[in-house]
Amino acid sequence: MSVADLPNARPPGDLPVLAPGHGPASITDKISSVVFGRMPIWFYVAMAIAFGGAMVLLASLTKLVFTGIGIWGNNQPVGWGFDIINFVWWIGIGHAGTLISAILLLLRQEWRTSINRFAEAMTLFAVACALIYPLFHTGRPWLAAYWLLPYPNTMGMWPNFRSPLIWDVFAVSTYASVSALFWYIGLIPDLAVMRDKAKKLWQRKTYGLFSMGWRNSARHWHNYESAYLLLAGLSTPLVLSVHSVVSFDFASGQIPGWHATIFPPYFVAGAVFAGFAMVLTLAIPLRRAFGLEDFITTKHLDNMGRVMLVTGLIVGYGYVMELFTAWYSGNLYEMYMVKNRLFGPYSWIYYLLIVCNILAIQPLWLQRFRRSVVSLWVISMFVNFGMWFERFVIIPMSLHRDFLPSSWDMYNPTRWDFATFFGSIGLFLALMFLFVRVLPAIAMFEMKTLTPDAKIKEGAH
Amino acid sequence: MAQIFPRSANALARGSLVVGLFLVVAAGAALYGFARSGYVTRQGLVLEQPVPFSHDHHVAQIGIDCRYCHTAVETSSAAGIPPTSTCMNCHNQIWANAPMLEPVRASFRDGQPLRWNRVHDLPDFVYFNHSIHVAKGVACVTCHGPVDKMPLMYQAASLQMEWCLACHRDPVANLRPREEVTNVAWQPPADLAALQRELAREYNVQSKLSCSSCHR
Numbered sequence: 020m021s022v023a024d025l026p027n028a029r030p031p032g033d034l035p036v037l038a039p040g041h042g043p044a045s046i047t048d049k050i051s052s053v054v055f056g057r058m059p060i061w062f063y064v065a066m067a068i069a070f071g072g073a074m075v076l077l078a079s080l081t082k083l084v085f086t087g088i089g090i091w092g093n094n095q096p097v098g099w100g101f102d103i104i105n106f107v108w109w110i111g112i113g114h115a116g117t118l119i120s121a122i123l124l125l126l127r128q129e130w131r132t133s134i135n136r137f138a139e140a141m142t143l144f145a146v147a148c149a150l151i152y153p154l155f156h157t158g159r160p161w162l163a164a165y166w167l168l169p170y171p172n173t174m175g176m177w178p179n180f181r182s183p184l185i186w187d188v189f190a191v192s193t194y195a196s197v198s199a200l201f202w203y204i205g206l207i208p209d210l211a212v213m214r215d216k217a218k219k220l221w222q223r224k225t226y227g228l229f230s231m232g233w234r235n236s237a238r239h240w241h242n243y244e245s246a247y248l249l250l251a252g253l254s255t256p257l258v259l260s261v262h263s264v265v266s267f268d269f270a271s272g273q274i275p276g277w278h279a280t281i282f283p284p285y286f287v288a289g290a291v292f293a294g295f296a297m298v299l300t301l302a303i304p305l306r307r308a309f310g311l312e313d314f315i316t317t318k319h320l321d322n323m324g325r326v327m328l329v330t331g332l333i334v335g336y337g338y339v340m341e342l343f344t345a346w347y348s349g350n351l352y353e354m355y356m357v358k359n360r361l362f363g364p365y366s367w368i369y370y371l372l373i374v375c376n377i378l379a380i381q382p383l384w385l386q387r388f389r390r391s392v393v394s395l396w397v398i399s400m401f402v403n404f405g406m407w408f409e410r411f412v413i414i415p416m417s418l419h420r421d422f423l424p425s426s427w428d429m430y431n432p433t434r435w436d437f438a439t440f441f442g443s444i445g446l447f448l449a450l451m452f453l454f455v456r457v458l459p460a461i462a463m464f465e466m467k468t469l470t471p472d473a474k475i476k477e478g479a480h
Numbered sequence: 481m482a483q484i485f486p487r488s489a490n491a492l493a494r495g496s497l498v499v500g501l502f503l504v505v506a507a508g509a510a511l512y513g514f515a516r517s518g519y520v521t522r523q524g525l526v527l528e529q530p531v532p533f534s535h536d537h538h539v540a541q542i543g544i545d546c547r548y549c550h551t552a553v554e555t556s557s558a559a560g561i562p563p564t565s566t567c568m569n570c571h572n573q574i575w576a577n578a579p580m581l582e583p584v585r586a587s588f589r590d591g592q593p594l595r596w597n598r599v600h601d602l603p604d605f606v607y608f609n610h611s612i613h614v615a616k617g618v619a620c621v622t623c624h625g626p627v628d629k630m631p632l633m634y635q636a637a638s639l640q641m642e643w644c645l646a647c648h649r650d651p652v653a654n655l656r657p658r659e660e661v662t663n664v665a666w667q668p669p670a671d672l673a674a675l676q677r678e679l680a681r682e683y684n685v686q687s688k689l690s691c692s693s694c695h696r
Contacts, residue, residue: 066653165599175642214484232490 034318035226036130037469046466050459051216051310058456062308066452072445079438080155086160091439092432097418098258101436103268104157104410105443108293109149110191110265111286111406113198114258116142120201120425121254124247130322132465133314136209137454138298139202144450145297146195148443153187155439183267190264195259201250207233208464227261235438269413275356276417279344285337289406292330292376295323296402301451303396305460314461317390327402331380334409335417350361354424364429365416368408375405493551520640527597530583532632539664540628544622546662553620561596564588599633600624607696615654616683618647621664630662648688657677 022137041049083090093100103294116138123131157163165172169180186354210231214226230321268284269277284308299320306315312477346354379401389395454460518524538544546552552560563589571581587594602608613623621627625636637643647654655676662665669675679685688694 031631171512173638173640173642175640175645220484231483232493 022395024254026340034321035315036132036316037466038313038316041465041466042470042472045312046470047212047216047463049313050309050461050463050466051213053311053455054213054459055216055218056458059260059308060450062456066456068447069445069448069452072442073449074442074445075438076151076442076446079435079442080151082435083155083158083439084160088156090182090433090435092430092431092436094428096421096426096428097415097430099156099414100430101432101440102152104309104407104414105440106152106156107265107410108147108325108407109152109447111184111262111290111293112148112297112396113145113194113294114262114287114290115199116145117194117201117254117258118138118291119298120205121251122258123393124251127256129469130319132297132469133461134302134319134323135299136202136205136458136462137451137460137467139198139205139293139456139477140454140460141297142294143195143202143449144196144447144454145189146198147450148447150195151190151443163385183264183271186264187268190257190261194261197250197254197257201247201254204243204246205252205462206458207231208235208461210458211235212463239311239445262286264400269417274358274417274421275345275350275352276341276413279341281325281337281344285334285340288330288333288337289409292327292334292402293328293406295327299323299327299395299399303392305455307392309455309460311461314466320392320395321386324383324395324398327399328380328383331376331383331402335377338373341434355420356417357467359420360412360416363416363420365412368416369412372405372408372412375401375408379405420452431470435474485636500526516638516640521640522601523635523638526632526634527599531581531595535633536626536629536631536633546627553610555611555615557607557611559610560688566592581591599635600639602639603682606694608694614661615658616651616685617679618651618657618664619654619661619666620653622647626664644694645689648693651685651687652676652680655683655685658683 088102090118091100091102119131119138120135122160124135133308140182153167154160154163164170164178165174167185169177207230210226210230214230217223217226232252264287265281266282270279270282274276302315302323303320305313316408343355345357349355353368354356360366379398381396383398387394388398419430420427449458489632539546548557549562549566551562552558564584567581567584570586571584575581582586583594586592614620623637627633653673656666657670657675657679
């Protein structure tokens, strides 16, 4: 029997955010069994592959440090290549976590509950992957401390505070720290549950240490709710600010294709778009592998599909406006930028972008496609690729043909560019696997608020 | 179920917050101090030299001008270390048989220059030029300290970039008349600030802060 045919009080056609028949005990058992149970063999194989990817990242970064960024395809005029594409791509992916955890919390969207924990973990790991790139893009990461951070160094020098690059450092580091704090605070009640469920002493001690003496008292809950709400309020502007600031890195430059006022909203929409695509990419296999379909229901997939469609359409509007603005400006260089995108040497990437980010999401208008895991997963993969192509279109394609034809050049990524990129995906997946192995991937205590018992009490007040 | 943590865990948890914060602040302060200490900058460090040459004796007691030995200071980027023959101008007559000066005489006999150890050693990516500083009225002692009171030479300033920039941001406060640049006993007039403003105008002293002023 599928969840949709069960009797319930919802309007017809609406799906439950928690499958019927669950109480507090079954929720805890089901979710914590992922951590305390034995992992299937495929988990170790997948973890080994992901960890191998992380080692590829380590090797390519080691090579980079010993040789210099000459091993990458960056050149003049394309000074920003895979490194910055991947940075923006990863940062964008992180956005879904913050949106789900903060904005959807404030908007009281209860369907966020089962996906917020691992979406936030995904945010953290994506930001970690993103941070690798600007750091190693400097070529000398050990000097990046004073290139990136303002501190009283012996040179008496400060970074240029008028540069968006330094704003970026602050935006991303604030984002990383607030996301980490938000995630950790949200974990504390569940860590206490894990402490109490664990059988081995060292597990109880470890979970106990990180649960900070949580005893489930009313005062604890009161403090917890206040802290969580405050952090949600703090994170909310970050959803908008981080990618706006990232877009300033480009928008404040003069290169045609970068110098556009539409960039901040267009980047933020793109980030949420990319983030939801990655959440779907991970959630669909996760719920299947660990039998979590009762918690991450078709309702969640449907809603995420809707968010992807809306943000995708905003991004599509951005593409159209880029073309329109170039034409409407009457500016020779802006016009050429568009011509180069449509008919230049990299135009195939532009068309791939249109296919992945605009055409591929159109089936999401239909409920049938939003409620089918296969079509959603395939579409989300299209979007993952599409958003990467978008950054390729924006960054190297704008740089490689600027104002002066004499400075034009082609950009050819090297195998080290690809190794670093795939390596960071390996690191990301390895961190996700570790997370699923040691922490409850779904917020158990929040799921309990969705049970019928919790509802009745709330209504009886 | 038995408690997994003893009662003292509460105190430990609170204490570790305080200690952790203290350690972070202390580590920051320690790094701040260490990066500016003589261990890193060699400020105040007396280096072993082939002959224990005393600026105190030659400058303060005898009154030899800086430029008698450092001849290129007004025309070149390097002030110049004197050739042995400059020493021998006097020391073929005075202290001509002093055992302390044997390395000087040996150098003169064999034509092998004395190998002094460089006290003021700027990194190779800094293109410091003595002549422009002297021409703009920056005295020797402004950077090299009270050389006339140094029996053995040492580095008086940190020579760190923040030290360079402190003057480059406001060079006027370190000016004196050009003809007094090598005068170690110069007494500033009462209206020093007015004089320095006047000199800055006259010498066209600029605050040079672009990277390529020093790093080419």
